[in-house]
Amino acid sequence: MKRREFLKNGFLISIGGVLIPKTILSCRKETLFEESSFSGKVIIIGAGAAGLYAGYILKSKGIDFQILEASNKYGGRIGKNDSFADFPIDNGAQWLHGKNNILSDFILSSNTKITLDDTENMYWFKNNLVKELPKNPEIFDEDNLPDVSFQQYANQKEFGDDYKYIIENLAGDQGASASKLSAYWNHQEEINWVSGDDDYKFEQTYFDFIETQIAKPINNEIKLNTIVKSIDYSSEIITIIDSNNQKYTANKVIITVPISILKKNKIEFTPHLPNEKTEAFSKIGMGAGMKVFLKFSTQFYDDNIVGGSICAAYANEKIGKIGEDNVLLAFIMGEQAEYLTSLGNDDAITLKLLEELDLMYNNQATKSFISSYVNNFTNKPFIEGAYSYSTINIGNSREKAAESIDNKLFFAGEAMNLNGHHQTVFGAAETGYREVINILKNNK
Template identity: 25%
Template sequence: MKRRELIHLAGIALAGKVLGQPSRALASGTRQRVIIIGAGISGLAAATRLNELGYNVTILESRNRLGGRIWTNDQWPKSPVDLGASWIHGVIGNPITAIAKAAGARTVTTRSDSDVIYGKDGKIITPKQESRIDELSAIINRSIRISQNANRDRSILETVRSAVKWDQLSGEDRSWVDYIINTNIEQEYAGSAADTSTYWFDSDLAFKGQDVLLPDGYQTLTTHLAKGLDILTGTTVTEVAWNLGGVSVTTNHGVIQADRVVITLPLGVLKANKVRFNHGLPAAKQKAIQVLGMGLLNKCFLRFPKVFWAADHDWLQSIGPVPGLWAEWVSYARPLGMPILVGFNAADVAKVVETWSDRKTVDSAMETLRRIYGSGIPDPVDYQITRWAADPFSLGSYSFNALGSQPGMRDDLAQRIDNRVFFAGEATDRKYFGTVHGAYLSGIRVADEISAIA
């Protein structure tokens, strides 16, 4: 046993006060104590299930709010906006639908087929241009399917560029190809096409049914799940130690001990080694952390004095001079009755925009809108901008299957250690990674794993 572990497991409060005592569950029959790191949806799901099963559960959460990558900001009266997740993707059979119902949350459908595409000149693309985009999309889709059976994996960018014979394409065709890659893959999976695996990028599954927004914010669901749970916010974990007798978790407020610990740290946080594990992590888990990708999707909410855009469309797409820059917009006019446009940037473009000041970001977004709707449109009365890559407790938006990774690596990430240290979170879910429902299901999985062994 290493020295640091001896110190921790002896319950010595060198790092501060001891916040909790390990239960003597196995010896005395008292309730087993489980620490869950992270009050995102996966941690809340695990805690709820374990609570129901009679465990003594405490969640440690670094932020001063719950929800993690579910983050509703209600600074705009009557217009709460979701800075992280906003849709329940596919409502049929989706466990999040049931939670929304139980929470009494209102939902409203957005129609992904209700879109309009604007070209470089700011005008709606012509039927001829649209059919060229369809033609190129068919070539790209076919080449991806073929490449998924090739004997070597390649990045999406390499696959697509070789399929369309990029070197011989006109400038206009190139911008259509960039648009197709951005809108279908980067905006969806959040990884750069240059880093995304052709073999595995779409190895995830989806629930059927419509996509719905939550007009009162996604936090309605996390608040509902958190009812009755013991959650310590403002508590950042820096080290996890374990041995055969229990676990010891070091935080900024001291050491806390338990029988088991569930780690729901985002992949970005694991990649950055923000939390030390006293025995290190098994090689397969380390490899998964290193090779799976952490993608980036950012939003910019612009609130206007009135609606001036094509409000009958839920999605506005822009093919501008810079590929991917403000390429997708969602209008809150029809679904939510609000004069709000949400501009999205993904992957490499998002990384660049994230370094800009608020002023530069809003100016750049407005430049795109003015190209489309003219110089007479009003300035926004307010804005909200996300910067998920810089967020120290997320370090990215959600995971994707990077070149070199395989779906089995998510199982490695999910693998428990010594029946003491358990792992959940969206990145551990092989079927539904990158989503709220995937994260939720991973929390349920881990709770069931714990209850099965003890």
């Protein structure tokens, strides 16, 4: 090869080496929809974690939006009570489950204080408090589980009546009764869980974090006390009417209300939602749930008590908090919550719990009882339950429920989470941004 040819070839190779990557680089943006062409208005129904996060993302993109919230506060199933004890307590969601999730990143970057809750369980088993059970009840993360309830599967595995409320606690973690939660589908959905196993508690509350970091920046766009009654999506412009007959219009609507509200058709859609959609809603479970906070003069109880017949899970509320008050949380789900709700008033609920604690701790509960605070989600008019769970035969109902309709109605909320993070605050937030992506993706 002559020198001239070599130089020519070398020059071409060098030009190619520099220009090809540069050309491809210029097409590669660091974020999605850097220049969004969507100029319409989005209305978000519900100011829970999903609705707030969707609004937060829309705000960051400069897109016009409004959040309509039925109740007189934002946060949905996240709340705060700072008058019951000398430290703030979480009315609703209180544990950050794992750290591999979007809100954990937000918590770290905002320097929000959280503490690992690594307390051990004590089990109420055969009328005794024991540290270990004769048989390990963690049988629901095996492969090849049948599509039967937790209770049925426990029976098949010969966990007798002694384990009934231990199993009830495992189901209660999933917001369900052991008789209604599917062993198979719950496991199928849990396979996708990537957030991690550790539980963390907020030094303040989950609500404080959500309020400070997400709700306050979009506070002007949240309209409280606005109960949406109907959504007409028959034309290009969607019309929403609230209980005061006030009309709102939008190009896109993100519906983030709890699945219980959708199951009970509390919002009228014109045209009607497809049957496939309503069937999907009906298959997603949503059971009763309540949190009862009991304040005592002394801490006679263990940090976690599992297996009570009235309440299958008690937890020391003071863990991770700065304060002196002794507060025990009774975390009550499913049939136990239904039973306590049926008692009709908060005093009766408290009395039942004290009876059980007296039995466990030699009458120390009643002696040192100071006061209680009952937060029953079952009775909350715009919530009506704890959180979604996987029923027997749920199949792909969550996917069906989360599908958008006519590129106009979009569905978010913890029940619509498809990556195993349903039942969680960050899972709800994930669906919020997911639906904003879906809106922008279809309107490039």
